[in-house]
Amino acid sequence: MTFEVxxxxxxxxxxxxxxxxxxxIKVLFEEVHAAxxxxxxxxxxxxxxxxxxKLLDSEKTSEILTELDEDTRTRILENLSxxxxxxxxxxxxxxxxxxILSELSEERQKLVINELVDDEHAADIKELLSYKDNTAGxxxxxxxxxxxxxxxxxxxxxxxxxxxxxxxxxxxxxxVDKKEKLVGxxxxxxxxxxxxxxKIADIYIxxxxxxxxxxxxxxxxxxxxxxxxxxxxxxxxxxILLGRITIDDIVDVLKEEADRDYxxxxxxxxxxxxDDSILDLTKARLPWLILALFGGFISVxxxxxxxxxxKNFPELFFFxxxxxxxxxxxxxxxxxxxxxxxxxxxxxxSLVKRLFKEVLLSLLNxxxxxxxxxxxxxxxxxxxxxxxxxxxxxxxxxxxxxSIIGTFVPIILDKKNIDPAxxxxxxxxxxxxxxxxxxxxxxAKTVLGF
Amino acid sequence: MTFEVxxxxxxxxxxxxxxxxxxxIKVLFEEVHAAxxxxxxxxxxxxxxxxxxKLLDSEKTSEILTELDEDTRTRILENLSxxxxxxxxxxxxxxxxxxILSELSEERQKLVINELVDDEHAADIKELLSYKDNTAGxxxxxxxxxxxxxxxxxxxxxxxxxxxxxxxxxxxxxxVDKKEKLVGxxxxxxxxxxxxxxKIADIYIxxxxxxxxxxxxxxxxxxxxxxxxxxxxxxxxxxILLGRITIDDIVDVLKEEADRDYxxxxxxxxxxxxDDSILDLTKARLPWLILALFGGFISVxxxxxxxxxxKNFPELFFFxxxxxxxxxxxxxxxxxxxxxxxxxxxxxxSLVKRLFKEVLLSLLNxxxxxxxxxxxxxxxxxxxxxxxxxxxxxxxxxxxxxSIIGTFVPIILDKKNIDPAxxxxxxxxxxxxxxxxxxxxxxAKTVLGF
Numbered sequence: 001m002t003f004e005v006x007x008x009x010x011x012x013x014x015x016x017x018x019x020x021x022x023x024x025i026k027v028l029f030e031e032v033h034a035a036x037x038x039x040x041x042x043x044x045x046x047x048x049x050x051x052x053x054k055l056l057d058s059e060k061t062s063e064i065l066t067e068l069d070e071d072t073r074t075r076i077l078e079n080l081s082x083x084x085x086x087x088x089x090x091x092x093x094x095x096x097x098x099x100i101l102s103e104l105s106e107e108r109q110k111l112v113i114n115e116l117v118d119d120e121h122a123a124d125i126k127e128l129l130s131y132k133d134n135t136a137g138x139x140x141x142x143x144x145x146x147x148x149x150x151x152x153x154x155x156x157x158x159x160x161x162x163x164x165x166x167x168x169x170x171x172x173x174x175x176v177d178k179k180e181k182l183v184g185x186x187x188x189x190x191x192x193x194x195x196x197x198x199k200i201a202d203i204y205i206x207x208x209x210x211x212x213x214x215x216x217x218x219x220x221x222x223x224x225x226x227x228x229x230x231x232x233x234x235x236x237x238x239x240i241l242l243g244r245i246t247i248d249d250i251v252d253v254l255k256e257e258a259d260r261d262y263x264x265x266x267x268x269x270x271x272x273x274x275d276d277s278i279l280d281l282t283k284a285r286l287p288w289l290i291l292a293l294f295g296g297f298i299s300v301x302x303x304x305x306x307x308x309x310x311k312n313f314p315e316l317f318f319f320x321x322x323x324x325x326x327x328x329x330x331x332x333x334x335x336x337x338x339x340x341x342x343x344x345x346x347x348x349x350s351l352v353k354r355l356f357k358e359v360l361l362s363l364l365n366x367x368x369x370x371x372x373x374x375x376x377x378x379x380x381x382x383x384x385x386x387x388x389x390x391x392x393x394x395x396x397x398x399x400x401x402x403s404i405i406g407t408f409v410p411i412i413l414d415k416k417n418i419d420p421a422x423x424x425x426x427x428x429x430x431x432x433x434x435x436x437x438x439x440x441x442x443x444a445k446t447v448l449g450f
Numbered sequence: 451m452t453f454e455v456x457x458x459x460x461x462x463x464x465x466x467x468x469x470x471x472x473x474x475i476k477v478l479f480e481e482v483h484a485a486x487x488x489x490x491x492x493x494x495x496x497x498x499x500x501x502x503x504k505l506l507d508s509e510k511t512s513e514i515l516t517e518l519d520e521d522t523r524t525r526i527l528e529n530l531s532x533x534x535x536x537x538x539x540x541x542x543x544x545x546x547x548x549x550i551l552s553e554l555s556e557e558r559q560k561l562v563i564n565e566l567v568d569d570e571h572a573a574d575i576k577e578l579l580s581y582k583d584n585t586a587g588x589x590x591x592x593x594x595x596x597x598x599x600x601x602x603x604x605x606x607x608x609x610x611x612x613x614x615x616x617x618x619x620x621x622x623x624x625x626v627d628k629k630e631k632l633v634g635x636x637x638x639x640x641x642x643x644x645x646x647x648x649k650i651a652d653i654y655i656x657x658x659x660x661x662x663x664x665x666x667x668x669x670x671x672x673x674x675x676x677x678x679x680x681x682x683x684x685x686x687x688x689x690i691l692l693g694r695i696t697i698d699d700i701v702d703v704l705k706e707e708a709d710r711d712y713x714x715x716x717x718x719x720x721x722x723x724x725d726d727s728i729l730d731l732t733k734a735r736l737p738w739l740i741l742a743l744f745g746g747f748i749s750v751x752x753x754x755x756x757x758x759x760x761k762n763f764p765e766l767f768f769f770x771x772x773x774x775x776x777x778x779x780x781x782x783x784x785x786x787x788x789x790x791x792x793x794x795x796x797x798x799x800s801l802v803k804r805l806f807k808e809v810l811l812s813l814l815n816x817x818x819x820x821x822x823x824x825x826x827x828x829x830x831x832x833x834x835x836x837x838x839x840x841x842x843x844x845x846x847x848x849x850x851x852x853s854i855i856g857t858f859v860p861i862i863l864d865k866k867n868i869d870p871a872x873x874x875x876x877x878x879x880x881x882x883x884x885x886x887x888x889x890x891x892x893x894a895k896t897v898l899g900f
Contacts, residue, residue, distance in 0.1 A: 031657075035676050043798065069796065161643050188638045193611050207481075225705075226485050228698045230680065247697050248678045251704065255675075258708035259790060265715060266786030266874060267779055274791045275798060278811050285783050286815055292779045293819050296772025297826060303768040304831065310764050317760070317767040318753035321774045322746025325883055328778070329717055329742045329876050333735050336716030340709060341724045346519065348493065348725060361728050365736055369743055376747060381754065424716060426779050433775055 034063035042069050062091035086115030095141035098128035136220050137213040140234045140243035145173045154196040171231035175204040182241045210235045221253045265424040288426045295430030299437050306441040309450040327402040327436030328429040334406030335424045362403040366396035390447045394440040402432045484513035492519050512541035536565030545591035548578035586670050587663040590684045590693035595623045604646035621681035625654040632691045660685045671703045715874040738876045745880030749887050756891040759900040777852040777886030778879040784856025785874045812853040816846035840897045844890040852882045
């Protein structure tokens, strides 16, 4: 059922634009979902995208704009007047409108808001823009269905018919008292099942989850997915109902969070995608690389310190990348498990028990790998027993220490309120590299006595 | 508004259980959400968990079971009879029921299903169990509100009142023809706004998104989040309406997908969490470590092949971990950006353009890092110019090649229908390690002439 953008479709579209066959273009897009049109606009030439946006009705283009990639949207909005943007914004729900406006300069925001025809809509959008980024307030929409506890079911249905026109999907009906304080909720279903002369006060459910307008959006996502909520009302400190957040917004928050963790683990310090400028990509990539370079520098010094061993045991130096790589890999594995446990709130049991388990696990893995390494090193590469033994003992030690570091660094970061996902990145790899090499040569020195 | 499990609460609970104050325990849990009780049960002693499950009403415990960690749930279900499990399952929606049953052995599944009182419910669950894992069929619920196009609005509302009792949240009302084929949808809102003597055929919306019962669940997640759908009907090859999938299930699918990608990138071959057994953890961790070990082995051989250079240029060998680490880090960064681009369907432009951009970016980063390395190496560690130059040139070359590999390996994997997330894992690190070292020594050989 997904719409596929074929090259024929794009060619056909280009031709129609060249020939300025506006009516045909409109027909072409009639049955296509806004999200699909957005994908097409991300792909076509910029001039064509502008042409299509200016051609289609604002009812449709407002949806398309909401779905576009931020880069494409920014470029398109730069080519529209404040009045044209206001026409688009006027068709959007308040949350989408505020989100898109927030991408403009403050000056331009004001110009667009002044052009909005509906004063109430404008006031709502202004309110949403006033909340801090990444809070419930910045995420919520003002559109909701609200009834007073004193109303009757019949009266309520009448009012809802009017309110519901502005609300795309009615998840819950929120019940407020005279002072606009949230007191409960009601589903459309409950309302349909109730008798028409019943009072709302008699049928509403007073147990209603809500979040404060200043709550962090990732916390809201956690609450909504934990309690399987499809919408949650947002209140201020006095419990006055301000707006609602729906689960589709939460899906976006969760995605962004997962993307960020993934990028941190890969050593990218800011949110980038492959279409960003080389400067942005460099900014995201260089900081960790510099850190890794300095880490590498330390390992150079460590190796230099053991340089004298080269005369008698040159083979030792052939194994350094292997030891470093194993330390890095084990560290990342251990920390990834902890980072996910912290994110899913599923870490249980004491630290001592966890330590014991990691050591046991590492011993098991380490022994197996060490035997593999020793036999292969001696049989295939012909190293002498003492060197093989040194490398094997080092491998086990390095694996144990790397897994302990991988386990505890994220736990410590989390306790200090630093994102533990940082730990799976180059930070763990680099420090385990250095430590691994140091341990390796210290053991070698002891065993081989140089 | 989140419920916090305090240590006082847990102590109080333990005491009440010791004293067998059942009524007091019930009161204690009365106002607590099932998801919170599940968290408590994950934490308390196992005997206490069983005690609580057997004490509370099945209406509540069925919800709690759905929310429990799989490990805890498995242990609890082992302690319940088929009849007791059937009582719990009987209270659940079909999708939750089938999901939990799927965790039992086939034999036990049959025993439990035989104990179910409601035959229709049992048949629905059996049907859901028959679909393959990770398909729309395995994810959907049978509960939905369905009306025939020939009905009137008034008749429809009557029927819905009855059907809706079994459906927690009415997202959409699905309209079918006489042959049960899906022909359209209707929102409760539309129904309330319509006149009571209108025919459904006149008011329903025929544009209805649906997915085939055999569709991959990640594909369903993509469709639902792309089109912002809160529920989607599931049909068979003949377009017969079979069930529906709601967005909260999709949130779980997206989370699992993100977790899996993250784990793959960290070198874990199966889904594990820190509470899994040492055997399971070893199974997840060892395969990549063995691969990394073999990779390390190759690097040992490569270094061994250049062993003669050690006499004249011992410093060269101090830099191998640095070169390998930089190659690994750059490779992971490049591949992570591509993997996310593939996942979000946001990769645009030709391969040649991408290649050009990566090379330019790497040159920029590489130059900067090389200058840093050379000046630090010569000034602080006192290496001679020729060695510094060799390392610097190698660093730039290695960064360019690692970033090209990091960029194209995931693209190639994706084209071959292999999960590109594999590429950010130890696979890229290991191959870049080896290649990095090889390039480094080849360049050294050319520049220094050994």
